[in-house]
Amino acid sequence: MSRFFPHPLLSLALTAMWLLLTRFSLGNLLLGAAIALIAGWAMGALHPRRVRLRRWDLLAKLLCIVTWDILKSNATVAWAILTNGRGGKRRSGFVCIPLELRSINGLALLAIILTATPGTAWLEHDQDSGLLLLHVFDLRDGDDWSGLIRNRYEAPLLEIFG
Incomplete structure (x- = not known):
């Protein structure tokens, strides 16, 4: 599941943002989910290094x-x-x-x-x-x-x- 949705919260947030910016319809939901899924895969491929803060x-x-x-x-x-x-x-x-x-x-x-x-x-x-x-x-x-x-x-x- 995590391989298919590497960043589920990001994908969910992007889908919600897409629906807020467009009128809600089944087509917009599917298009927004597809864009969010691709963005999640792109973020998963980046593998950013963990940030180490010494003095919070x-x-x-x-x-x-x-x-x-x-x-x-x-x-x-x-x-x-x-x-x-x-x-x-x-x-x-x-x-x-x-x-x-x-x-x-x-x-x-x-x-x-x-x-x-x-x-x-x-x-x-x-x-x-x-x-x-x-x-x-x-x-x-x-x-x-x-x-x-x-x-x-x-x-x-x-x-x-x-």
Whole structure:
């Protein structure tokens, strides 16, 4: 049974979502179930590695930091856009940040954090050297961004994922 339905909860949730997005009919039920079954097989073929978290307690603290930074960044970017013509001090650019973090899960979470924060975008990461290329909407000082990312996000992620 588990070979035919490798991820039954995922398949059930996808079928339910399909039926919520379309009108309920027997054809939509069969099509949604077929799509969900194929998605379950695809997930079964991926076999993701089990995530090992060393410090669960830091996840809540990191979530609070990220939430605050996203709210603050939204206001900052909105203000920069609204006052674009005044002073002409805004300058976007690229920053290279050396990272110590090597965990794939930690890097994925860092990418989500940086991309979800308005004003920054994760562009590239070199696994060999650990360099992260980050685009910043309002770049003032590259070293400031490097310290901010390393101290505020990378340090807790290093403790969480090891």
